[in-house]
Amino acid sequence: MNTKRLSESMEKALSDQMNKEIHAAHVFLSYGIWADDRGYQGIAKFLFRHAQEERNHSIKFMEYVLNRGGKPKVEAIPAPPEDPESLSACFDGVFRHEVDNTTAIYSIVDKSMEEKDWATWNFLQWFVKEQVEEETLAQDLIDKLKIAGGDRATDESLFTLDKALEQAPDEAPLAQDATADNP
Template identity: 60%
Template sequence: MNTNRLSPAIEAALNEQMTREASASQIYLAYGSWADANGYGGISNFLFRHAHEERNHMMKILEYILKRGGKVTITAIPAPPSDPTSVNNCFEKVFQHEVDNTTSIYKIVKLSHDQEDWATWNFMQWFVKEQTEEENLAISLLDKIKIAGGENAKDEALYSLDRDLETTPDDARLAQDVTTDNP
């Protein structure tokens, strides 16, 4: 008896997303290593924490596939892109990576909606919210480096930013959570 509750297309899309999350973890590890090698321990710590978070996303998808009776397919992940050239470039790359990941998540949401796979659609809503947080966080990082001077940021500003990111929470506030009492 076949107990797989995932269509072949959704199973394939989820496996692909699982691989994307594993790749994202490697990207954050690479960027964190670059930051550390360049003396930015706080930025490195921040990026390493996000590498761990991306791996957790991968495991969340893996578990979902298994719990729905599907087959998990582990594939090779591509090497991370080239190292950033600056702190500004690092945050630009982080933002673009998150936007690309959001696009991939949305495709799965659309596919699950089109196939009326409401369990997968519901499961993916957590990732939709997570990607909104990730994009907001990346935008916040870009805003901070822009204020610090962007590509022309001075050492003092980068030092301050590095210190701030060492203790910055990994979450970003979402517009849907804002009220007049709690802007």
């Protein structure tokens, strides 16, 4: 008896996203190594934590496909981009990568609606919310660097930013959680 509850195209889309999440982990790992090499250990730790989070996202996709009777396919992961030229380029790269990931997830959400695959649609809602958080965190990186002075920031400002990111929470406050008492 066939117990697979995913279409072939949905299984492929979810497998592709699993691999995309692993690629994101490699990108953030690469950026973290770059930051550490330049003395930004706090920024590196922040990026290493997010690399681990992306690996965890990949496992969520893998488990879901397996639980629906499918078999996810591990593909070759593209090499991460070249080292960024600056912290601005690094943080811009993180943001662009998150926006690209959001677009890919939205595409699978659209596909689940077209196929009336409500289990997959429901599964993906966690990722939709997660991507709002990820984009917010990435935008916060860019904003914090701008406040510090951007690529012309003083060593003191960059030291303070580095220490702040080392201790920064891994979650961003989201608009849907805001209240009058907690804006």
